[in-house]
Amino acid sequence: MNSKYNLHIMGPLAIFLILADQLTKWIIVKSMNIGDSVPVIGDILEITSHRNHGAAWGMLQNQMVFFYIITLVVLAALIYFYRNEAPFKPVMQLGLTLVSAGAIGNFIDRLFRGNVVDFIDTRIINYDFPIFNVADACLTVGVFILIYEILVNESKEKKNADI
Numbered sequence: 001m002n003s004k005y006n007l008h009i010m011g012p013l014a015i016f017l018i019l020a021d022q023l024t025k026w027i028i029v030k031s032m033n034i035g036d037s038v039p040v041i042g043d044i045l046e047i048t049s050h051r052n053h054g055a056a057w058g059m060l061q062n063q064m065v066f067f068y069i070i071t072l073v074v075l076a077a078l079i080y081f082y083r084n085e086a087p088f089k090p091v092m093q094l095g096l097t098l099v100s101a102g103a104i105g106n107f108i109d110r111l112f113r114g115n116v117v118d119f120i121d122t123r124i125i126n127y128d129f130p131i132f133n134v135a136d137a138c139l140t141v142g143v144f145i146l147i148y149e150i151l152v153n154e155s156k157e158k159k160n161a162d163i
């Protein structure tokens with residue numbers, strides 16, 4: 001994992017995550033009615049068939065054109081950073097790959113379904129977290145990896161500057 005772009009790893013990983021996201025959503029659409037819920041781990045984790053016409057927490061309902069534009073801008077930014085900031089930085093490449101796969105997964109839903117299929121229904125420490133999907137999980141983990149990478153890099157650069 002130390003070639004300049006590691007595309008032989010990140011490419012297949014992105015494709016796998018997008019396929020996993022689309023396959024899980026397809027199974028939910030085909031096998032459950034909207035609102036159906038199946039307990040997996042007590043009431044901590046359930047599979048609930050849900051549709052979101054907005055963004056996280058249902059923000060900006062039915063603003064599909066806005067979501068298309070935002071997603072394309074996000075993807076363009078991710079490609080730019082991958083080419084210009086991520087060479088020889090596998091952790092940053094991983095974060096960018098996860099965010100890209102998540103954005104594409106939800107983009108496919110918005111384009112062909114007009115909404116996003118959600119089904120992972122968790123209750124974390126009694127907080128009823130919004131129902132989400134594999135693409136959201138990729139986006140969120142990818143965002144945290146990028147935040148970590150940027151913070152770690154900044155602290156390293158400061159240390160080098162102090163020497």
Ligand SMILES: CCC[C@@H]1OC(=O)[C@@H](C)C[C@H](C)CCCCC(=O)CCC[C@@H](CC)/C=C/C=C(\COC)CC[C@@H](O)[C@@H](O)C[C@H](O)CNC1=O
Nearest residue numbers: 052055056057067103106116130131132136137139140143
């Ligand atoms: C994850 C980003 C949301 C995702 O953004 C996308 O598609 C991107 C590519 C395009 C959006 C139009 C633009 C980004 C808006 C920014 C945003 O929203 C800030 C979010 C912060 C984030 C920390 C990074 C919290 C996390 C929340 C959730 C995820 O929990 C794991 C709950 C998900 C449920 O509300 C679920 O119903 C959502 C539904 O699936 C549609 N998903 C989206 O809009």
